[in-house]
Amino acid sequence: xxxxxxxxxxxxxxxxxxxxxxxxxxxxxxxxxxxxxxxxxxxxxxxxxxxxxxxxxxxxxxxxxxxxxxxxxxxxxxxxxxxxxxxxxxxxxxxxxxxxxxxxxxxxxxxxxxxxxxxxxxxxxxxxxxxxxxxxxxxxxxxxxxxxxxxxxxxxxxxxxxxxxxxxxxxxxxxxxxxxxxxxxxxxxxxxxxxxxxxxxxxxxxxxxxxxxxxxxxxxxxxxxxxxxxxxxxxxxxxxxxxxxxxxxxxxxxxxxxxxxxxxxxxxxxxxxxxxxxxxxxxxxxxxxxxxxxxxxxxxxxxxxxxxxxxxxxxxxxxxxxxxxxxxxxxxxxxxxxxxxxxxxxxxxxxxxxxxxxxxxxxxxxxxxxxxxxxxxxxxxxxxxxxxxxxxxxxxxxxxxxxxxxxxxxx
Amino acid sequence: xxxxxxxxxxxxxxxxxxxxxxxxxxxxxxxxxxxxxxxxxxxxxxxxxxxxxxxxxxxxxxxxxxxxxxxxxxxxxxxxxxxxxxxxxxxxxxxxxxxxxxxxxxxxxxxxxxxxxxxxxxxxxxxxxxxxxxxxxxxxxxxxxxxxxxxxxxxxxxxxxxxxxxxxxxxxxxxxxxxxxxxxxxxxxxxxxxxxxxxxxxxxxxxxxxxxxxxxxxxxxxxxxxxxxxxxxxxxxxxxxxxxxxxxxxxxxxxxxxxxxxxxxxxxxxxxxxxxxxxxxxxxxxxxxxxxxxxxxxxxxxxxxxxxxxxxxxxxxxxxxxxxxxxxxxxxxxxxxxxxxxxxxxxxxxxxxxxxxxxxxxxxxxxxxxxxxxxxxxxxxxxxxxxxxxxxxxxxxxxxxxxxxxxxxxx
Numbered sequence: 001x002x003x004x005x006x007x008x009x010x011x012x013x014x015x016x017x018x019x020x021x022x023x024x025x026x027x028x029x030x031x032x033x034x035x036x037x038x039x040x041x042x043x044x045x046x047x048x049x050x051x052x053x054x055x056x057x058x059x060x061x062x063x064x065x066x067x068x069x070x071x072x073x074x075x076x077x078x079x080x081x082x083x084x085x086x087x088x089x090x091x092x093x094x095x096x097x098x099x100x101x102x103x104x105x106x107x108x109x110x111x112x113x114x115x116x117x118x119x120x121x122x123x124x125x126x127x128x129x130x131x132x133x134x135x136x137x138x139x140x141x142x143x144x145x146x147x148x149x150x151x152x153x154x155x156x157x158x159x160x161x162x163x164x165x166x167x168x169x170x171x172x173x174x175x176x177x178x179x180x181x182x183x184x185x186x187x188x189x190x191x192x193x194x195x196x197x198x199x200x201x202x203x204x205x206x207x208x209x210x211x212x213x214x215x216x217x218x219x220x221x222x223x224x225x226x227x228x229x230x231x232x233x234x235x236x237x238x239x240x241x242x243x244x245x246x247x248x249x250x251x252x253x254x255x256x257x258x259x260x261x262x263x264x265x266x267x268x269x270x271x272x273x274x275x276x277x278x279x280x281x282x283x284x285x286x287x288x289x290x291x292x293x294x295x296x297x298x299x300x301x302x303x304x305x306x307x308x309x310x311x312x313x314x315x316x317x318x319x320x321x322x323x324x325x326x327x328x329x330x331x332x333x334x335x336x337x338x339x340x341x342x343x344x345x346x347x348x349x350x351x352x353x354x355x356x357x358x359x360x361x362x363x364x365x366x367x368x369x370x371x372x373x374x375x376x377x378x379x380x381x382x383x384x385x386x387x388x389x390x391x392x393x394x395x396x397x398x399x400x401x402x403x404x405x406x407x408x409x410x411x
Numbered sequence: 412x413x414x415x416x417x418x419x420x421x422x423x424x425x426x427x428x429x430x431x432x433x434x435x436x437x438x439x440x441x442x443x444x445x446x447x448x449x450x451x452x453x454x455x456x457x458x459x460x461x462x463x464x465x466x467x468x469x470x471x472x473x474x475x476x477x478x479x480x481x482x483x484x485x486x487x488x489x490x491x492x493x494x495x496x497x498x499x500x501x502x503x504x505x506x507x508x509x510x511x512x513x514x515x516x517x518x519x520x521x522x523x524x525x526x527x528x529x530x531x532x533x534x535x536x537x538x539x540x541x542x543x544x545x546x547x548x549x550x551x552x553x554x555x556x557x558x559x560x561x562x563x564x565x566x567x568x569x570x571x572x573x574x575x576x577x578x579x580x581x582x583x584x585x586x587x588x589x590x591x592x593x594x595x596x597x598x599x600x601x602x603x604x605x606x607x608x609x610x611x612x613x614x615x616x617x618x619x620x621x622x623x624x625x626x627x628x629x630x631x632x633x634x635x636x637x638x639x640x641x642x643x644x645x646x647x648x649x650x651x652x653x654x655x656x657x658x659x660x661x662x663x664x665x666x667x668x669x670x671x672x673x674x675x676x677x678x679x680x681x682x683x684x685x686x687x688x689x690x691x692x693x694x695x696x697x698x699x700x701x702x703x704x705x706x707x708x709x710x711x712x713x714x715x716x717x718x719x720x721x722x723x724x725x726x727x728x729x730x731x732x733x734x735x736x737x738x739x740x741x742x743x744x745x746x747x748x749x750x751x752x753x754x755x756x757x758x759x760x761x762x763x764x765x766x767x768x769x770x771x772x773x774x775x776x777x778x779x780x781x782x783x784x785x786x787x788x789x790x791x792x793x794x795x796x797x798x799x800x801x802x803x804x805x806x807x808x809x810x811x812x813x814x815x816x817x818x819x820x821x822x
Contacts (some may be wrong), residue, residue, distance in 0.1 A: 013447045014436030016621050016628075018429065022452075036424045037459060039452035041433075048448060076425070122459025154798050178456050217427075274692075274713065281685075281692025284713040288691025291765045291799065300717035301712050302685065302695045308710035308752055317795030341719055354702045387565050388702065 001169060003034045004056040006207060008068035008077050009151065010043035013390030021156050028160055032168040033177030033221055044068065047082035057084060057144050062171065064164075071114045077148055078137070085141050087121040095126060099133055124148075127163050131155045138167060139170055145224065167327045169227060176408045178230035179221040182241055183260075183399045185214070192216045195244045205230075205237050214397035215257070238315040243404050248406050257400045258286045264407055265296035270344035272403070274300035275313065275333035277350040278325065278367065283396045298341050303333065314338065323360025325367050327379045334370035335377055339370075346372045347399050351382075353391040367395045373406050381402065412582060414445045416468040419479035419488050420562065421454035425744050432560075432567050437570055437742055443579040444588030444632055445473060454477040455479065460491035460577050468555050473582065475575075478562030482525045488529060488559055498532040533544055535559075536572050542566045549578060556582065568572070588631040589641035592670075593652055594662045596625070596812045607657045616641075617650050625808035626668070658819050660675050667728045668811045669697040675788060675818055676707035678802055681755035683814070685711035686744040688725065688735065688761040689778065694807045714744065725749065734771025736763050738779055738790045745781035756818065757783045758810050762793075764802040766785060778806045784817050 005022050012019055019172045022039055029036045038059065049068070057061045068077030082089050090381040103110045117134045119209040120126060127136030127147075132155040137148040140343035147167075149159050169176050181342035184192055189211040193200065196218070199207045205222035218241060222233040242249050251260040265272055274283050280302055287297045303309040306324055310316030315329070330348045351367030367378045381404055384391045416433050416806060423430055429679070433450055440447045449470065453463045460479070465472045479488030480752045493500045507529035514521045538547030538558075541567040548559040557596040558578075560570050575755055580587050595603055602624040604611065610618045616633035629652060633644040653660050676683055685694050691713055698708045714720040721727030724747040728738070733739035741759050749757035762778030780791045791813055795802045 010432075012438055012619075014621065015434035015439075017429035018431055018434050018624065023429050026424055028426075030425050037454060037456075038463070039424060041450035043446075043448060043454075122440055152532050153801075180436060201576070210422075210425065212427065257548075273719075276692070276695070278699075278710075279696070280704070281687070281695025281713070284687070284715075285690070285696050288713075288715060289800065289803075293691070294715055297691075299713040299715040299723065300692075300724070302692070302699075302710040304695075304699060304705055304708055304710040304756075308684075311751055311753075312710065312712070340722055342722075376624025379466055389700065390564075392700075 001034045001062065002060045003029050004060040005029075005039045005064050005065060006038060006046065006049075006056055007039070007041045007065065007066045007083055008049055008051055010074070012041050012377035014045045015329050020153075021151065023201050024157065025064050025149075028168065029064075030167050030220065031219065032165065032171070032182070033179070033223065033353060034168060034171070044074035044076055044216065046076045046080055046083070049076055049081045049231050051099070052145070053084035057146070062147070062168070062330045064147045064149065066149050066156065069117065069136070069148060071111075071117050071133070073113070075116070078116070078121070080138070080156075081124075081139055081146055081148060082121040084146070085123060085139060085146065085337060087123050087139070087141065089119045090122050091115065092118050092126060094118055095135060097277045098141050102133060104295065107145070108150060110333050127159060129159060131158055134254055136163070162403045166227075169332035172223075174225065175223050176225065176227050176230055177221060178225050178227050178234070180217050180254050181215050181236050182218040182220065182238060183250050183255065183257075184216045184245055184248050185216060186405070187216065187245060187248045187256060192218065192245065196241055199237060199240055200237055203238075205233050207237065207241070212400075214394055247405070250404060257397065257404070261404050261407075262287065262290050262293050262296050263398055264404065265344070266292070268407070270407070271296055273298050273337045273341040273343040273346045274349040275337040276300065277309075277333070277345065277348075278305050278353050279349045279396055281296060282392055283347065283349060283399060286396060286400070295323065298340070298343050300337055308332070313340075323362070325350050325360055325362040325366060330368035330370035330379045331377050334372045338372045344374065345403060349395050349399055349402055351391070351395060353388045365391055367398075369395065369399045369402060371399070371406055373410065375410070378406070412445045413471045414440050414447045414473035414475060415471040416450045416475050416477065417460075417463055417467055418450070418452045418477045419460055421453065421485070423452050424454045424715070431564075432562065433699060435568065436475050436477065436560075439576050439579065442583070442590035442592070442632065443576065444590070444634065445579060445582070453486035454640065455487055455704075457487045457491055457494070459495045460487055464495035465556070466490055468557070469603050470787055472554070473556050473558070473579070475558045475560065477560050477567065480520075480528065480559060480561045482544070484524065486527070489527070489532070490552055491558055492535075492548070492559060493532040496532060496555070496557065497535060498550070498552065500530045501533050502526065503529050503531055503537060506546060512630050513544060536820050538662060540566055540570060542569055547574070547663075553701065556614060563613065577638075583634075585636060585647075586633060586634050587636065587638050587641055588634050589638050589645070590630050591645050591649065593629040593660050594666065594668075595627045595629060595656055595659050596668060597816070598770075600627050600657045603629065603656065607652055610648060610651055616644050618648065618652070621725045625805055625812075626768060635668045635750065639748050644779060644815070658816070663816060668808065668815070670701050672811055672815050672818075673698065673701050673704050673707050675815065677703070678754075679776070679818070681707065681711050683707055683755040683817070684709050684752040684757045686714060686757065686759040687711065687747040688714050688720070688744070688759075689764050690714060690760045690803050690807055693803055694758065694760060694810060697807060697811070709754050711748055711752070723753075736771055736773035736777060736779065737790065738759050741779035741781035741790045742788050749783045755785065756814060758814055760806050762802070762806060762812055764799045776802055778802070778809075780806065780810045780813060782810075782814050782817055784821065786821070789817070
């Protein structure tokens with residue numbers, strides 16, 4: 001089975017926004033065992049959307065459209081699907097009444113164009129949208145299926161994962177294709193492949209590795225009669241992967257490294273503080289991107305200057321003697337913030353991500369990451385390549401990874 | 412003149428990476444007055460790349476490909492362009508010698524596949540790549556132009572802005588189309604349009620507003636005989652926009668709000684500290700994303716917990732009395748960090764971005780932003796909607812905007 005993704009919106013063609021929804025949908029399709037061979041982006045123009053949809057329908061079994069479901073005259077996806085599928089639009093009274101009630105309850109003026117959001121091709125079923133006004137659509141005709149999802153971020157993600165993904169998993173009729181992604185850190189892609197080679201030759205479930213920034217994702221995909229049976233096929237393969245890779249597997253599916261770390265610390269009733277120089281707050285931002293981060297993350301300091309390292313951490317003499325980008329400074333930063341905030345662990349990052357930093361002669365890309373646990377302090381020296389943002393992101397990633405390793409080693 | 416963008420890479424179709432290059436190229440095309448009506452994404456498959464390029468060439472004058480120029484067997488963009496343009500590949504000896512020297516100098520083993528990067532369609536000229544091994548291409552045949560750019564971020568951006576953009580500006584033959592983007596903050600899109608309505612009716616230069624997250628971009632585009640003449644047409648329009656919008660215009664082209672603020676403070680010899688609660692480091696991360704940020708940004712504290720607010724800032728009694736999400740707490744956070752770091756200005760952010768935060772009953776989305784200047788402290792209360800990330804990003808944006816306003820009011 002093959003699919004194509006069509007992103008709709010003139011703002012995409014002008015480069016005003018970055019399309020993060022199409023990659024999300026691409027991952028979901030891959031997890032459902034559906035091959036996506038083309039993605040297209042088209043503006044708010046009826047003829048061009050119709051032409052793009054017709055081409056996609058001529059090549060693929062499934063087409064997923066993103067955006068263009070709102071109430072205004074340039075929201076044309078509904079109309080274009082109807083034309084491309086040789087269908088007509090009808091109004092769903094129940095949806096229109098619901099929209100009218102929502103507008104009244106939320107104190108917004110009803111304008112007639114809002115009723116457009118209650119329209120659908122006659123071949124379509126409504127996908128309820130609990131997070132917005134425009135419902136999604138699933139249109140089935142002549143053996144083809146078109147899904148239409150709304151563009152706003154708070155609406156797209158829940159509909160894609162909670163409603164569209166289960167439908168995609170069962171599109172094969174009697175069979176279900178279901179995947180689980182294992183996230184692996186600290187082991188390169190080729191090394192992962194070597195350790196799980198015996199699993200990669202299997203046909204059901206299949207196992208496929210994908211390199212990501214600073215980590216590797218392993219997708220285990222099973223085909224079966226139900227999601228439950230697929231899960232039962234995946235479980236023992238996950239256990240084999242974990243046996244081969246050990247603690248390098250840090251999470252499954254949407255769990256990112258910061259989530260995994262916050263969950264680990266929360267479960268252990270332990271706490272964390274940070275002292276950031278080069279990353280300037282990036283580590284704290286990632287750790288606090290998770291709901292409930294305050295259960296484990298306490299806070300920290302941004303010490304972007306030698307005087308500030310002294311004012312906030314009292315480590316002026318060490319900075320003077322060894323320089324701000326040094327093993328000794330990283331050690332002192334981490335130990336000082338842990339003492340001040342009385343946490344179980346602390347991370348420090350100091351390094352040179354640019355030409356103009358006050359780094360005492362250390363080369364660009366050199367980073368020192370300090371980690372304090374109840375059993376002592378360790379400092380990791382790394383050298384990263386790439387642009388400023390790459391160096392900062394990789395330093396954060398390594399810091400989170402090293403702390404996780406050390407936490408897991410604690411009793 | 413019309414253009415299409417073709418992004419090449421199976422990892423894009425699997426959703427493993429987010430395509431940020433296509434939006435960059437889309438903005439560049441718009442700034443050069445070239446209408447981009449389609450974008451396509453295709454995997455590392457020769458037939459499908461050729462098919463996609465042929466379709467793009469059948470509709471557009473210019474096609475820009477991104478990615479697939481590396482040395483491996485799945486880097487097929489060069490081959491596909493040659494087929495789609497009915498051309499053949501030839502090796503550029505000079506480039507191959509240069510590649511061989513680079514490998515020798517950098518201590519890498521030369522493998523024959525690297526020579527692929529020295530190939531080009533016979534109709535192509537080489538675009539030098541000072542940041543990587545694979546050069547770009549500009550292929551001209553039968554009135555069509557195909558640009559091929561490499562995918563790595565550190566290579567794509569400089570080639571796109573410094574080398575391809577000037578070529579796109581002059582594609583119209585005798586005429587040059589050149590744009591300048593003015594970035595506007597604190598004024599909504601409709602309000603901007605109202606204030607510059609008289610300029611939006613003009614034909615050369617044209618003026619077009621685009622809403623972005625928390626700001627509006629105004630693109631002024633002039634058509635003329637040279638870039639210099641175009642600039643001379645744009646200058647007076649920029650002055651009229653500035654006269655109409657005043658200090659709301661904070662920067663031009665690629666200058667973002669944090670860059671504008673760091674430049675402003677650096678020019679004034681002034682300094683800044685931050686105390687972040689809800690944003691957890693996001694403000695510091697943005698301010699330090701700029702080379703040379705240390706000239707103005709000193710550092711700050713991440714106080715994600717009541718005890719930490721007391722330990723690092725000594726404001727425990729105020730948190731106890733008024734709660735962590737309060738005007739009083741924001742004021743105390745900002746004043747305390749400014750005193751500790753002895754800076755000209757300080758910003759604090761405290762608010763509720765989620766259900767589980769320790770916020771003393773304040774509703775989700777409520778944010779207090781404190782700003783201290785040499786003339787006193789002010790606190791701004793805001794309420795933001797959206798998901799956690801939206802609330803945090805908007806709070807950072809408002810904080811940077813408010814500080815900029817207050818700095819500009821200083822003598």
